[in-house]
Amino acid sequence: MSDAAAPPVRARGLVKRYKEVLAVDHIDLNVCAGDVYGFLGPNGAGKTTTLRMALGLITPTEGSVELFGRDPMRRGARALDGVAGFVEAPRFYPYLTGRKNLELLAALDGHGAATRIDEVLGIVELAPRAGHRVGGYSHGMRQRLGIASALLRQPQLLILDEPATGLDPAGMRDMRRLIRRLADEGMTVLLSSHQLPEVQELCDRVAIVDSGRVVYEGSLSDLRRQGGAGYRLRTTDDARALDLAREQQGIDHALADDNGLGFQADERAVAALSLALGRAGVGILTLAPELATLEDLFFRLTEDGDGAGQAPSAVDEPGASDVERLVPTR
Amino acid sequence: MSSVAASPPATAARAVRTRGPSVATVYRWELRKLISQKRTYLGFALVVILPIFFVVFQNVRQSHDRGGDNIFAAQITQSGLATPVLMLLFLSVFMLPLAAALVAGDIVAAEDGNGTLKTILTRSVNRGQVFGAKVLAAITYATIAVFLSAAVATAAGVVSWGFKSVRTFSGTIVSAPEALLLVFASNGIYLIPLLTVAAIGVLLSTATRNSAAAVVGTIGLVIFLFILAQIPGLEGIRPYLLTEQFENWHGLLRTPTDWAPIAHSAWVCALYALPALFAAYLIFLRRDVAGG
Secondary structure (H helix, E strand, C coil): CCCCCCCCEEEEEEEEEECCEEEEEEEEEEECCCCEEEEECCCCCCHHHHHHHHCCCCCCCEEEEEECCECHHHHHHHHHCCEEEECCCCCCCCCCEHHHHHHHHHHHHCCCHHHHHHHHHHHCCCHHHCCCEHHHCCHHHHHHHHHHHHHCCCCCEEEEECCCCCCCHHHHHHHHHHHHHHHHCCCEEEEEECCHHHHHHHCCEEEEEECCEEEEEEEHHHHHHHCCEEEEEEECCHHHHHHHHHHCCCEEEEEEECCEEEEEECHHHHHHHHHHHHHCCCCEEEEEEEECCHHHHHHHHHHCCCHHHHCCCCCCCCCHHHHHHHCCCC | CCCHHHCCCCCCCCCCCCCCCCHHHHHHHHHHHHHCCHHHHHHHHHHHHHHHHHHHHHHHCCCCCCCCCCCCHHHCCCCCCHHHHHHHHHHCCCHHHHHHHHHHCCCCHHHHHHCHHHHHHCCCCCHHHHHHHHHHHHHHHHHHHHHHHHHHHHHHHHHHHCCCCEECCCCCEECHHHHHHHHHHHHHHHHHHHHHHHHHHHHHHHHHCCHHHHHHHHHHHHHHHHHHHHCCCCHHHHHHCHHHHHHHHHHHHCCCCCCHHHHHHHHHHHHHHHHHHHHHHHHHHHCCCCCC
């Protein structure tokens, strides 16, 4: 049964095995209403397989996934009410026009979807090319048609798999604006992406998967905070400042480079260093906190050691092993 | 999409879907897809060109063999209604099964290959509805192919040699209107084994996920069964071979009508078609859609 309070996506112990290959290894996901939820991972991490299971396209070997409390494997198409999107590249009938493709899909959706065709074509700015065969569309136009076909369903949950892949910079920018706008209007978005800046710009919560397992699930801000606070310092005498930083208690990993000094410290140690620099006659030009970027954190989580072995269970807050792994090692 | 802000999407009004579209809706779109594909017309061309070529050739030919093995071959120039019967005789063996296999073998596999299966299976239709619509579309195509061929052969024959009475397999002469009725009834009876070929095509299309493999596999099976029927010592199984049922309509062109081969072909074909369709249905229902 569907539950009005049920989250848009809830996966528990999701496993997909292809003979000896374990594509998805006990993944838990919690996408809440209103989330713009980033689903990150390197190629082959199991993102698309997970999304296919969510949409009922493939059967989980173990575990379950529910959309608004409905299991696609049990409820079939009814489980997808209020859900739209695409996995991998959106595919259409190349011998039909863009409009005919949307008419077909609207017929398969029923209940007034056909009346929204002009509206969604306008949203994705495909109206002038709607009468052309999809076979002649560029990759970007097909991506936009994919979004248009999803919007036909007036979804409450939009599942997008690499929507900006293959788009030129302007197309990527427009795609981000559209997603942002849909999210601002209350749509929950589950966004699988390789584009870390895109995720950083759009998403408030993320799951990072590696080798079929979730290695982090939670808010992006928590992830970045737990990645360790760093500082960047520029002075009138960086060499002297480096010596002082290394002598100061509570300052770690102090290194000089062309842009000054980088180090890690808590606020109390930073204050003490400022005073020490002043006493030593070293002028501070800039002193700024430097949060780890999503890219830094992503690579630390997915490239350090054996991700599968160290991955915690998927919870809202990362476990101790996450925090240990997120501490910068430079 | 830069002007998105100017045109709000209709997310505010959430649609409450009480029921999904019917199989008829999906079926109509399956037909539209067929109509939009060149391959569809290739099959039709195959079954239309041959009757026209046959009639033209017979008109150009100076002498006709009036003592052939087949009673309808001997009547070619005597009645235009002998032409569709002869054409059914010729085309029923290979060309019409090929036309049926071209679409049936492609109807699921092409969607798989193009990645559009995932597109339609993430809408408000269940897999069973999609499968049912595809089977109906394959049946429709095969039926149209048969009657289109019959119509063209009849028209060409009548234009060339007139709307006249014909002599049946039993030697009885039937009037032209009755002969016309028998011609189309014969084509209708022939649909029993032909739709069985289509069912096998759908099974292979679903199971192999490869259009070429499914089409070639279906025709390969027909050829295999033909060869099997020729092997000495296997006469006992011949009545149960699918290809033997391609002549089931001969019973209609006898006086009195011989219903036995028609009834026999009906249950023999059911033994092929129903398990094939059931297996295809189960595969389609349970399969992972991982391509595209």
